[in-house]
Structures are given as structure tokens and as C-alpha cells.
Amino acid sequence: MLDTIFFYVFALLTIGGAIATITRRSAMHSALSLIVSLLGVAGLYLLQKAEFLFAVQIVLYIGGIMVLFLFVIMLVNLDQAAKERQFNRQWLLGLVASVLVGAQMVWMLNSAGVLSLPAAVPAPAATGPGNIEALADLLFREYLLPFEVASLLLLVAIVGSVMMAKKTS
Amino acid sequence: MNVDLISILGNFYVLTLIKLGLVAGVLLTALAYLQWIERKVIAHIQLRVGPTRVGPHGLLQPLADTIKLLTKEDLMPSHVNKFFYVLAPMVAVFFALSAIAVIPFGPKINVFGIETYMQLSDLNIGILFLLALSGMGVYGIALAGWSSNNKYSLIGGLRSSAQMISYELPMALAIASPLLLAGSLSLREIAESQAGFMLGFIPRWSIFQMPAPQLMAFVLFMIAGFAETNRIPFDLPEAENELVAGFHTEYSSMKFASFFMAEYANMVTICCLATLLFLGGWYPIVPSPVADYIPTLVHLAGGGMLIFHGLQPARKWDKYTMPVFGVAFLAVGLLFLVPFLQPILLPLFWFISKVGILLFLFIWVRATLPRFRYDQLMHFAWAFMFPVSVVHLFVTAFLVALLK
Numbered sequence: 001m002l003d004t005i006f007f008y009v010f011a012l013l014t015i016g017g018a019i020a021t022i023t024r025r026s027a028m029h030s031a032l033s034l035i036v037s038l039l040g041v042a043g044l045y046l047l048q049k050a051e052f053l054f055a056v057q058i059v060l061y062i063g064g065i066m067v068l069f070l071f072v073i074m075l076v077n078l079d080q081a082a083k084e085r086q087f088n089r090q091w092l093l094g095l096v097a098s099v100l101v102g103a104q105m106v107w108m109l110n111s112a113g114v115l116s117l118p119a120a121v122p123a124p125a126a127t128g129p130g131n132i133e134a135l136a137d138l139l140f141r142e143y144l145l146p147f148e149v150a151s152l153l154l155l156v157a158i159v160g161s162v163m164m165a166k167k168t169s
Numbered sequence: 170m171n172v173d174l175i176s177i178l179g180n181f182y183v184l185t186l187i188k189l190g191l192v193a194g195v196l197l198t199a200l201a202y203l204q205w206i207e208r209k210v211i212a213h214i215q216l217r218v219g220p221t222r223v224g225p226h227g228l229l230q231p232l233a234d235t236i237k238l239l240t241k242e243d244l245m246p247s248h249v250n251k252f253f254y255v256l257a258p259m260v261a262v263f264f265a266l267s268a269i270a271v272i273p274f275g276p277k278i279n280v281f282g283i284e285t286y287m288q289l290s291d292l293n294i295g296i297l298f299l300l301a302l303s304g305m306g307v308y309g310i311a312l313a314g315w316s317s318n319n320k321y322s323l324i325g326g327l328r329s330s331a332q333m334i335s336y337e338l339p340m341a342l343a344i345a346s347p348l349l350l351a352g353s354l355s356l357r358e359i360a361e362s363q364a365g366f367m368l369g370f371i372p373r374w375s376i377f378q379m380p381a382p383q384l385m386a387f388v389l390f391m392i393a394g395f396a397e398t399n400r401i402p403f404d405l406p407e408a409e410n411e412l413v414a415g416f417h418t419e420y421s422s423m424k425f426a427s428f429f430m431a432e433y434a435n436m437v438t439i440c441c442l443a444t445l446l447f448l449g450g451w452y453p454i455v456p457s458p459v460a461d462y463i464p465t466l467v468h469l470a471g472g473g474m475l476i477f478h479g480l481q482p483a484r485k486w487d488k489y490t491m492p493v494f495g496v497a498f499l500a501v502g503l504l505f506l507v508p509f510l511q512p513i514l515l516p517l518f519w520f521i522s523k524v525g526i527l528l529f530l531f532i533w534v535r536a537t538l539p540r541f542r543y544d545q546l547m548h549f550a551w552a553f554m555f556p557v558s559v560v561h562l563f564v565t566a567f568l569v570a571l572l573k
Contacts, residue, residue, distance in 0.1 A: 028253075028315070035308075055297035063304020063337070067311065067330050074315050074327055132294070132354060 007047055013040030027073045035066050052132045188289055196269050200433045201231035207532045214536040225490035235426075243422040246317070253316035258420065258427035261309025264302045265431035268438040271295040273357045275451045275516035287516070288357060295356040296348065299442060300341060303397060307333045309431060310399070314416035325415030328405045328543065332396055335550040336403075340393035342558035343386045346565040347375040347446045350383070356442075360450030370456065374449035380572035381565040387447040389558050391530070394439035396550070398432060400531060402538040405546060440527035448523045451516035461511065464518040468502025471495075 017037025024030045042057040139147055205220065205227065212219030220227030245251070275287035292298050307330050314326015348354065351362040365373045375383040396403040405415075412418070417428045444450060453460030472495040479491025505514055541549070 028250075032253075051292070051294045052297070055294050055301050058301035059297065059304050063301065063307065064334060067304075067307050067334055070308075070311055070315070071327065071330055074311070074323060 003047060006043070010040045010043035010047065013037065014044065015040075027076070028070075031066065031069050031073055034069075035062055038062055038066070050131060052135055184283070184285060185289070188285070192269060192289060196266070196434070196437070199437065200430055201235060203433050203437070203528065204234070204429070205231050206528075207535070210529065210532045211536045214533070221484075225486055238423055238426040241422040243424065246419050248318045249419060250316040250318060253312050254419075255424075257309050257313035257316060258424040258431075259309075260312065261306060261431040262427040262434070264306040264309065265434035265438070268299055268302050268434070269441075271298055271356060272438070272441045273360060273445070273450070274520050275513070276361075278513050280513070286357070287513075291355055291357045293353075293355050296344060296354050296359070296442075296446075299438065300337070300344070303333075303435070303438075304337065306431070306435065309428070310416050313420065313428070317416070317419040319419055321412045321414075322416050322418045325412050325418070329399060329416060332399075332403065332405060332546065332550075335547060336393045336396035336554070339389055339550065339554035339558040340397060342555075342562050343389040343393060344442075344446060346381070346386045346562050347383050349565055349569045350375055350378055350381065356445050360445045360452075363449040364452050366456055372449055372452065372454055374452070375447045381568040383447055383565070385561050386558070386565070387443065389554060389561065390443055390447065391439075391527075392554065394443065395531070395534065396546075398435040398439055398531075400432075400436065401535040402541050403546060404540060405543050436528060436531055437524070440524045440531070443527055444520060444523040448527075451520040453515070453519050460519075461505075461515060464505040464515065465502045467522075468498050468505070472498030472502060 014037050017033045017035070017040060020033035021030050021037060024033060038057065038061050042054050042062075045051075045054040045057060208230075209219040209227070220230040223229040223233045245254070270289045271292050273286065273288035273291065277284060277286050310329040310333075311326045314322045314324070314329070317323070347359065351359040353359055353362070363372075363374050363378065367373055367377070367379065371377050376387050395401075399405075417425055420428065453463070455463070475491050475495030475498060479487055479489075479495060482488040482491070504510055505518065
């Protein structure tokens with residue numbers, strides 16, 4: 001019962017934040033709405049008993065990436081940016097694309113038989129070692145190669161951005 | 170009737186509410202008095218006397234300050250972004266105060282047959298939770314700086330967000346190495362892994378613990394802690410000789426006080442965290458039979474000193490106040506000998522004295538060191554702290570994997 005209430009609160013935060021992110025004109029408001037949305041997602045992780053993901057979501061996305069977003073937004077001239085005509089006003093194209101994608105998703109879900117929702121099955125009780133140990137086991141044993149490839153990719157991106165930012169002398 | 174009362178008090182919600190009230194009351198009082206201690210200590214380091222007018226030795230100064238700040242006019246400048254201007258101090262103080270919820274102060278205790286931990290909630294990701302809260306705390310300062318619509322405030326807010334992101338990296342890496350020794354993310358389990366003694370007299374605290382003593386990580390953590398709490402020598406966000414008062418220039422009344430409260434609460438959190446991770450939490454520095462008498466001896470010595478000074482008064486009122494405080498110290502010292510109270514008071518004494526020594530270090534540094542320049546601050550974080558903490562983590566991981 002309590003879980004259901006929390007689920008709806010977090011879902012509302014996530015969706016409401018996401019809608020506000022794309023509808024607000026002020027970049028600052030958009031960024032802060034995005035933070036609310038990310039907080040909602042973190043709460044949903046917590047409801048799924050994925051504590052590690054919850055903490056990492058907040059530490060990385062809200063405490064790291066979004067602060068950098070704010071950092072940039074604070075430095076640009078907001079008033080001018082809000083007055084300027086936005087180049088992403090493609091109402092017709094956007095509408096057609098979103099209807100198409102929506103129809104596709106409904107069709108996919110329907111063919112997979114998900115739309116007729118089955119009765120709720122309670123999540124199995126947590127067994128064995130904790131969440132973090134299980135995650136580490138999967139990450140560093142079964143999926144070690146993809147993990148390392150992803151790290152390498154990020155490293156390349158970091159080195160590349162440093163090279164681009166470096167002044168040519 | 171008696172049994173009923175105990176079963177009611179043992180109820181999870183009732184028990185939590187009681188603990189919450191205790192912890193919140195003690196924390197808020199401690200925050201107010203921390204400011205008094207800071208002013209007194211800095212004054213004595215600088216050969217002044219500090220607050221003396223309100224109450225004996227200025228002891229009621231925090232109360233007077235609170236009343237002053239609460240009743241002052243709450244000025245709202247006309248050019249601010251109202252919503253975020255009001256939100257910012259709330260965010261700062263909320264995330265700073267909620268950190269106390271996961272910090273354990275002592276072991277499991279037994280009060281009138283009710284067994285409970287001296288902690289509000291033992292999260293299995295306690296340490297990550299604290300990192301998450303400190304990450305959210307940045308928004309209080311950044312938003313305050315931005316919403317004030319003032320160039321000085323904005324620069325203060327920008328400086329603080331850049332500084333806190335930069336120092337969060339070495340801080341997280343310095344935290345990671347004692348975690349390797351403890352093998353857990355729960356603050357309680359980390360502290361419990363440091364119980365006992367090596368060779369019978371060296372405490373198994375992380376900073377001494379074999380195979381990888383964490384002294385270096387402790388130093389790195391404390392330096393990063395100074396930066397995270399925006400304290401001197403890293404208080405660039407509020408450098409008053411460059412930025413008027415930095416991010417809180419436009420704030421007045423209780424909103425201004427909220428930022429101060431948040432700063433002091435963050436200080437307390439950092440010191441608690443350092444104690445739990447590196448200094449063995451609530452475990453004493455010497456083995457048990459001796460350790461049980463140290464609190465009494467410390468209090469008796471303090472009380473004796475106060476009474477001695479009271480007999481040779483330097484100021485008019487010292488004649489009365491000093492002996493009264495001295496007697497109070499003696500009484501508290503004797504409380505530590507009551508067998509019924511010992512399991513509660515002894516761990517609390519060790520925990521609070523370790524936290525207190527670290528807090529004194531914060532104040533001492535503020536009275537001693539000048540402020541960094543901003544480029545020096547960033548260079549220090551990225552070119553010194555970060556590589557050193559990475560290497561330290563590698564060495565620790567290697568030693569733990571090899572020898573444990």
C-alpha cells in the first residue's frame with residue numbers, strides 16, 4: 001500500500017519534471033525540472049530495492065552532471081536566449097514523428113501481449129548477498145569485457161575533449 | 170502498566186520519534202554552541218576574549234544571536250528571482266541537516282529492556298547516501314548565488330559549484346580506501362570493523378590498521394572536507410575581500426542564518442564521517458579497563474582546573490561561575506562510573522571527543538591559515554589531490570588483495 005503511494009509520487013515527479021523540462025522557456029527552470037525528474041527516477045530505483053543505483057543516480061547525475069549544466073547556464077545571458085526565436089519549432093514534423101513512435105510502441109507492446117496487464121506479482125524476497133555485491137559480481141565477472149570497453153570509450157572521449165579544449169600554440 | 174509502556178516505547182515508530190527528537194535537539198543545540206566555541210577559540214588564539222556580555226563567559230550568546238536573527242527584518246531585494254531566492258537556503262539547510270540520520274553514535278544499547286542502536290537508520294549504502302546529500306547540497310549555494318541576481322553572488326555561487334565538484338573526486342577516492350579494509354558501505358559495519366587492538370595496545374582504527382594504514386587517506390579526506398564545507402583556507406565562495414560576502418550577500422535574517430547553520434552542520438557531518446571511517450568511531454584508544462576510567466579522569470581534571478581558576482578570579486564574575494562549572498564537570502565525571510550508564514556514556518564520550526577534536530582542528534585552521542587564490546585552489550585539487558588519492562587507492566587495493 002505504502003509502496004504504491006510512493007510509486008505514484010515518484011512517477012508524478014518523474015513525468016511532471018520531464019514535461020516541465022521541455023516546456024519551460026527559461027533554461028534555468030528547465031535544468032531544475034530535469035533535476036526533479038532525475039530525483040523521481042532515483043526514487044523509483046529505491047522502490048525496486050536497487051539502493052546502489054539510487055545513490056549513484058543522485059551522486060553522478062544530480063551532484064555532478066546537472067551542476068555542470070547549471071554552471072554553464074549561469075554563465076550565458078538568459079534574458080536574450082529566452083527572447084530569441086527558437087529554431088526547434090517544428091510542430092507538424094514533431095507531431096507526426098511522436099504519433100508514429102507512439103503507435104509503433106503500442107503495436108509492439110500489444111503484439112508482445114503486455115497491454116492486457118497480468119495480475120500483480122509481488123517481487124521475490126531478496127536472497128543471497130546484498131545489492132552491491134551482486135552488482136559487482138555481474139559487472140566484474142560476467143560483463144567484464146563490455147565494462148572495460150565502455151570505460152575505454154569514456155577515456156577516449158575525455159582525452160578528445162581535453163585536446164579540443166587545449167589552445168593551439 | 171509498566172509492561173504496556175515498554176511495549177509502546179519499543180514500537181518502531183515511537184522509538185524512532187523519540188530518537189529523532191533527541192538527535193535533532195542535541196544537533197541543533199550543538200550547532201548553535203559550535204559558533205560560540207568557534208568565536209571563543211579564535212578570540213583566544215588572537216589574544217582577545219571573545220563574547221563575554223550575554224551570560225557568564227558569553228554562554229547565552231547563541232541564544233541572543235538566534236533571537237536577533239529571527240526577529241530581524243527579512244529583506245527581499247526587488248531584483249531577485251523570488252522562487253529560487255527563497256528555495257536556496259531551504260535546500261542548503263535541509264540536505265545539511267538530514268545527513269545526521271545515517272550517522273551512528275555508538276553500539277547497540279539496552280535501555281529499560283528496549284534494545285536499540287544509537288543511530289537513526291542504518292542504511293546499507295550509508296556512505297553513498299552521505300555523498301549524495303553532499304552533492305545535493307551544492308544546489309543551495311549555487312542557486313543562492315544565481316537567484317540573487319548580483320555579480321558578486323553569482324561569482325560566489327559559480328566558485329562554490331566548481332570547487333565542490335572538484336573536491337568531491339579526491340574525497341570519494343579517499344573514502345574508498347578505508348571501505349576496502351572494512352568491506353562494507355554501512356557506516357555501522359565500517360565502525361565495527363575497527364574494534365579491538367593489534368599487539369594488545371595499537372587500536373585497529375583505519376589509520377593504523379594493517380595491512381594498509383590509512384593515514385594518508387585521512388589527511389586527504391580532511392583537506393577535501395575543508396573544501397566541501399567552504400571553510401578557510403578554501404572559503405573562496407565567500408571571500409569577503411573580493412566578493413563582499415559571496416553567495417549570501419543579498420540574504421538577511423533567518424535566510425542568512427540558514428546558510429550558516431548548513432555550513433556548521435556540514436562541518437559536523439564531515440567530522441563524524443572522518444571519525445567513523447578513520448578514527449575507529451566510538452571505540453576507545455586504549456584497551457578496556459584503562460579506557461573506562463579515562464572519561465572520569467578527563468572530567469575531574471577539567472573540573473579541578475575550573476575550580477582552581479575560580480579561586481583566583483581574573484574577572485568579577487569568575488569567582489561564582491567557574492566553581493559552578495567545575496562542580497558540574499565533577500558531577501558529569503562521576504556519572505561515567507555508574508555501571509548502569511557506562512555502556513551508553515562511554516561510547517558516546519569517545520565518539521564525541523574524537524568529533525570534537527576534529528571540529529577544533531577546523532576552527533584552529535581558520536584562525537591560522539590565509540585563504541588560497543582561486544587558481545591555486547583548482548590546481549591543488551586536480552594536480553595534487555586527485556593523483557595522490559588515485560595512487561593511494563591503488564596501493565591500498567593492492568595491499569588488501571595481497572595480504573588480507
